[in-house]
């Protein structure tokens with residue numbers, strides 16, 4: 155089974171688990187402190203310095219949005235508008251990040267977000283998506299889209 159299929163299956167499993175709750179959909183768990191960096195301390199300086207090579211343009215944001223709802227399946231957990239309220243969210247602990255949190259957005263550089271796309275958030279349901287599910291280049295478009303959620 156290739157990585158894309160495996161990741162898609164993981165997402166479908168999460169979805170099925172959320173739906174199996176039926177009437178008793180589990181409550182949304184708390185978000186783990188969004189202000190604490192997810193990048194390990196020894197890699198933080200390097201991750202923070204990494205710049206987004208793709209300029210922030212409406213074209214790039216549009217590409218990112220398509221990936222968010224399409225190939226990336228980010229909406230399943232993070233919700234259509236990024237508020238952390240996707241259908242796969244209930245039952246996940248910690249709960250998916252509210253990507254529209256402006257304080258959290260300004261605390262993170264694009265490079266730190268890329269680190270999470272490449273490594274996931276260790277010990278949480280946030281999976282690794284680059285390069286198994288989406289290319290690094292598409293990851294940068296995705297990050298531009300995430301920035302547009304707070305009207306960069």
Ligand code: HEC
Pocket residue numbers: 165168185186188191192222226227228229230231232242246247248249250251262266267270275278279280281283296
């Ligand atoms: C299976 C559910 C799930 C899917 C699918 C998912 N995420 Fe997440 N995501 C999470 C959870 C849970 C967290 C919270 C992790 C934590 O608190 O460390 C998270 C956290 C994040 C963060 C915050 C990292 C930080 O530094 O605070 C970003 C950015 C993110 N996800 C982006 C994405 C993008 C982009 C996609 C689509 C490619 C995606 N996620 C797909 C569950 C998911």
